[in-house]
Amino acid sequence: xxxxxxxxxxxxxxxxxxxxxxxxxxxxxxxxxxxxxxxxxxxxxxxxxxxxxxxxxxxxxxxxxxxxxxxxxxxxxxxxxxxxxxxxxxxxxxxxxxxxxxxxxxxxxxxxxxxxxxxxxxxxxxxxxxxxxxxxxxxxxxxxxxxxxxxxxxxxxxxxxxxxxxxxxxxxxxxxxxxxxxxxxxxxxxxxxxxxxxxxxxxxxxxxxxxxxxxxxxxxxxxxxxxxxxxxxxxxxxxxxxxxxxxxxxxxxxxxxxxxxxxxxxxxxxxxxxxxxxxxxxxxxxxxxxxxxxxxxxxxxxxxxxxxxxxxxxxxxxxxxxxxxxxxxxxxxxxxxxxxxxxxxxxxxxxxxxxxxxxxxxxxxxxxxxxxxxxxxxxxxxxxxxxxxxxxxxxxxxxxxxxxxxxxxxxxxxxxxxxxxxxxxxxxxxxxxxxxxxxxxxxxx
Amino acid sequence: xxxxxxxxxxxxxxxxxxxxxxxxxxxxxxxxxxxxxxxxxxxxxxxxxxxxxxxxxxxxxxxxxxxxxxxxxxxxxxxxxxxxxxxxxxxxxxxxxxxxxxxxxxxxxxxxxxxxxxxxxxxxxxxxxxxxxxxxxxxxxxxxxxxxxxxxxxxxxxxxxxxxxxxxxxxxxxxxxxxxxxxxxxxxxxxxxxxxxxxxxxxxxxxxxxxxxxxxxxxxxxxxxxxxxxxxxxxxxxxxxxxxxxxxxxxxxxxxxxxxxxxxxxxxxxxxxxxxxxxxxxxxxxxxxxxxxxxxxxxxxxxxxxxxxxxxxxxxxxxxxxxxxxxxxxxxxxxxxxxxxxxxxxxxxxxxxxxxxxxxxxxxxxxxxxxxxxxxxxxxxxxxxxxxxxxxxxxxxxxxxxxxxxxxxxxxxxxxxxxxxxxxxxxxxxxxxxxxxxxxxxxxxxxxxxxxxxxxxxx
Numbered sequence: 015x016x017x018x019x020x021x022x023x024x025x026x027x028x029x030x031x032x033x034x035x036x037x038x039x040x041x042x043x044x045x046x047x048x049x050x051x052x053x054x055x056x057x058x059x060x061x062x063x064x065x066x067x068x069x070x071x072x073x074x075x076x077x078x079x080x081x082x083x084x085x086x087x088x089x090x091x092x093x094x095x096x097x098x099x100x101x102x103x104x105x106x107x108x109x110x111x112x113x114x115x116x117x118x119x120x121x122x123x124x125x126x127x128x129x130x131x132x133x134x135x136x137x138x139x140x141x142x143x144x145x146x147x148x149x150x151x152x153x154x155x156x157x158x159x160x161x162x163x164x165x166x167x168x169x170x171x172x173x174x175x176x177x178x179x180x181x182x183x184x185x186x187x188x189x190x191x192x193x194x195x196x197x198x199x200x201x202x203x204x205x206x207x208x209x210x211x212x213x214x215x216x217x218x219x220x221x222x223x224x225x226x227x228x229x230x231x232x233x234x235x236x237x238x239x240x241x242x243x244x245x246x247x248x249x250x251x252x253x254x255x256x257x258x259x260x261x262x263x264x265x266x267x268x269x270x271x272x273x274x275x276x277x278x279x280x281x282x283x284x285x286x287x288x289x290x291x292x293x294x295x296x297x298x299x300x301x302x303x304x305x306x307x308x309x310x311x312x313x314x315x316x317x318x319x320x321x322x323x324x325x326x327x328x329x330x331x332x333x334x335x336x337x338x339x340x341x342x343x344x345x346x347x348x349x350x351x352x353x354x355x356x357x358x359x360x361x362x363x364x365x366x367x368x369x370x371x372x373x374x375x376x377x378x379x380x381x382x383x384x385x386x387x388x389x390x391x392x393x394x395x396x397x398x399x400x401x402x403x404x405x406x407x408x409x410x411x412x413x414x415x416x417x418x419x420x421x422x423x424x425x426x427x428x429x430x431x432x433x434x435x436x437x438x439x440x441x442x443x444x445x446x447x448x449x450x451x452x453x454x455x456x457x458x459x
Numbered sequence: 460x461x462x463x464x465x466x467x468x469x470x471x472x473x474x475x476x477x478x479x480x481x482x483x484x485x486x487x488x489x490x491x492x493x494x495x496x497x498x499x500x501x502x503x504x505x506x507x508x509x510x511x512x513x514x515x516x517x518x519x520x521x522x523x524x525x526x527x528x529x530x531x532x533x534x535x536x537x538x539x540x541x542x543x544x545x546x547x548x549x550x551x552x553x554x555x556x557x558x559x560x561x562x563x564x565x566x567x568x569x570x571x572x573x574x575x576x577x578x579x580x581x582x583x584x585x586x587x588x589x590x591x592x593x594x595x596x597x598x599x600x601x602x603x604x605x606x607x608x609x610x611x612x613x614x615x616x617x618x619x620x621x622x623x624x625x626x627x628x629x630x631x632x633x634x635x636x637x638x639x640x641x642x643x644x645x646x647x648x649x650x651x652x653x654x655x656x657x658x659x660x661x662x663x664x665x666x667x668x669x670x671x672x673x674x675x676x677x678x679x680x681x682x683x684x685x686x687x688x689x690x691x692x693x694x695x696x697x698x699x700x701x702x703x704x705x706x707x708x709x710x711x712x713x714x715x716x717x718x719x720x721x722x723x724x725x726x727x728x729x730x731x732x733x734x735x736x737x738x739x740x741x742x743x744x745x746x747x748x749x750x751x752x753x754x755x756x757x758x759x760x761x762x763x764x765x766x767x768x769x770x771x772x773x774x775x776x777x778x779x780x781x782x783x784x785x786x787x788x789x790x791x792x793x794x795x796x797x798x799x800x801x802x803x804x805x806x807x808x809x810x811x812x813x814x815x816x817x818x819x820x821x822x823x824x825x826x827x828x829x830x831x832x833x834x835x836x837x838x839x840x841x842x843x844x845x846x847x848x849x850x851x852x853x854x855x856x857x858x859x860x861x862x863x864x865x866x867x868x869x870x871x872x873x874x875x876x877x878x879x880x881x882x883x884x885x886x887x888x889x890x891x892x893x894x895x896x897x898x899x900x901x902x903x904x905x906x907x908x909x910x911x912x913x914x915x916x917x918x
Binding site: 057058059060100103104106107108109110129132155156159160163164166167169170171172271272273274275277304307308311312313314315316317318319337338339363364367368370371372373374375377378380381382383 | 511512552561562581607608609610611612613617621622625727729730731732763764765774776799803835836839843846849
């Protein structure tokens with residue numbers, strides 16, 4: 015078994031798209047009782063199936079955040095009408111299969127993964143979890159306690175805590191401020207009855223999408239899905255809402271934490287999925303991430319893990335983060351770096367090289383059935399076009415340096431900064447006014 | 460007759476060589492090919508055409524276990540410097556630029572018994588990638604100015620870890636478990652050593668461990684083994700052997716057995732919910748490889764939902780999760796039991812943990828069916844582990860450093876052969892009645908409220 019703590023220098027491109035891998039047949043889509051089913055033949059003996067419930071944070075009010083996540087967890091942790099929790103889990107253990115649900119800001123996923131020869135054992139449990147969940151009161155009380163413990167545990171981890179803090183500050187009064195995991199107060203009050211009723215309201219054909227990555231024939235898939243959907247309500251028509259995000263002035267929010275280092279994160283705007291600038295901005299942020307690494311870490315030794323990335327969702331944003339003992343030096347380096355890119359642009363070879371890296375990342379990210387299913391799901395939910403993944407490499411190849419530069423200039427402006435650590439280490443004025451001393455333009459990062 | 464004799468002798472010689480070669484060839488799974496270059500560099504090619512990529516990795520038998528206190532953390536520092544300057548790429552900017560030209564996804568890790576470096580790129584870049592790797596592994600330049608910049612980066616990695624309660628708990632356990640030899644188990648090292656690292660110390664590490672006869676080159680992906688071997692030999696063939704076995708020349712001191720139970724409570728405001736860990740000194744591959752296999756089975760059994768452990772703790776709401784994991788190691792691997800307790804039932808949870816451990820020696824602690832299920836899980840896990848081609852090299856090199864290629868190849872079938880007696884031997888030898896290190900990380904308020912010190916103590 016592997017080590018718990020391994021110290022790594024890590025740069026892995028995060029690619030949010032899919033490409034049919036070499037040994038696989040072409041993907042296709044079909045429709046069963048009005049629900050879209052996307053199938054990617056896998057070329058291996060592993061079966062990955064994901065049922066997506068669209069909506070995420072737009073499905074509930076801020077007062078009820080956490081309810082969808084609890085519902086997803088309850089599907090498998092509270093048992094089903096036919097199997098209590100232990101019986102359900104014991105059967106899965108015997109074939110080392112995975113069945114569980116989880117929520118993110120854009121959608122929920124009920125996932126199953128097994129070896130193909132175990133499908134007849136696992137599939138009925140997967141269907142039961144979604145269509146006949148028990149919401150057993152005793153088990154619900156248990157998972158509620160665990161969810162609260164988990165919430166606190168995650169907040170004890172600085173990388174997770176700074177992300178959540180940034181969301182809370184940047185998206186105040188917007189859907190994206192909602193934490194799918196909820197709060198201790200909200201979770202404490204949730205009842206199994208209320209959560210079950212909520213689940214029943216969102217588990218409708220109108221919100222569903224099913225993704226299959228497996229070597230199963232179409233007739234088998236359609237027959238299984240049809241049986242699963244039998245009895246599932248059609249539900250009201252559903253529209254996935256996308257929202258843009260713009261920052262009108264720099265700001266910084268500081269939270270004191272007794273950490274061995276300090277965490278800084280900035281959020282600013284990014285193009286909505288499906289807009290013209292999207293791919294160009296994606297490439298721009300990847301190149302910027304390389305420069306950010308080189309300047310912050312290599313040239314100035316300011317952070318082990320400087321990161322810059324394009325966070326894609328209903329509300330898409332650009333993000334920058336570091337852990338550092340010298341936050342004020344970081345902001346000075348950051349400002350100069352952004353100014354340089356905006357003034358001089360990216361070099362043609364940087365854009366050309368990133369196109370090559372993009373291709374490597376395409377295949378690298380999608381070596382597993384699970385990763386492929388997740389990519390298909392996100393492309394379909396966020397772009398309403400899973401096939402985009404098949405054309406994306408060519409689309410990226412066509413991008414010009416000018417498009418990439420313009421996208422960066424358009425979206426990288428004022429920034430919402432958040433900070434956790436020692437407040438005495440950070441001069442907030444530098445984050446608000448900028449460090450370039452360029453007169454009226456100085457506030458723009 | 461003379462001609463016949465010569466022929467016979469020649470054939471005999473060839474036969475002897477072939478026989479020796481056959482013995483030297485390790486057992487490997489289908490699609491894996493092995494070759495040892497004259498300089499001692501072992502090369503494994505894994506043919507896997509799932510995606511049109513190639514992953515190359517060099518693993519070196521180096522890491523925390525080679526470090527006394529004065530070098531603690533420097534195998535890791537060395538790993539960072541690998542990605543800096545070398546004779547072909549004289550500064551990190553040009554090094555990084557080259558990774559971008561290759562479209563590479565890259566990584567390096569430092570663990571207790573292995574340091575590895577790997578790059579994934581388009582299959583057509585294999586030769587260029589190997590040349591890039593060759594320059595970095597053989598011809599690094601440790602510039603003082605680079606080290607000055609990298610010291611706070613590595614120390615920053617340490618500080619990031621220290622900001623996480625999970626690391627603080629783990630680190631406290633290591634201090635208790637390994638005593639004076641903790642540096643041999645702690646890859647991240649000591650702040651002061653990191654912050655005073657010099658190019659000279661890097662050269663010491665290079666001259667002790669960075670030789671072909673202490674390294675494994677793995678080429679994995681959409682490649683052909685003959686061509687890959689030829690490239691490897693052409694590029695790495697003139698890398699000179701050290702002429703000595705570093706692990707004979709610089710032996711690893713034996714870990715001293717724990718003599719008594721060691722408890723600690725770490726109070727910190729960053730632990731918003733408590734965590735517990737109990738660890739034992741487990742088997743060594745060198746002296747008891749059978750128990751390393753049994754240990755994995757035991758951990759899998761107690762991880763089953765139906766196990767007495769999960770039912771007593773998780774099902775009853777005393778803990779959110781509990782696991783028992785053994786880390787396969789050449790030199791005394793730890794057996795770790797991690798518990799996320801229900802904060803409102805901390806004492807009850809702890810008491811039940813201790814009770815469960817006391818039951819592990821009993822024959823009826825698990826059923827035959829659970830043993831069978833655990834074996835089936837490990838068999839299926841093997842299929843899942845092979846799903847991602849870019850991870851195959853690292854899986855193999857972990858075993859190459861800590862066990863052997865034969866052990867790795869036979870592991871899945873050996874799991875299926877484990878008996879109750881094997882597991883009993885493992886539990887009796889390493890756990891039952893043996894001293895352990897136990898740690899609790901908790902917020903000061905909760906610790907005071909629950910009077911954790913009153914029950915979380917050695918008895």
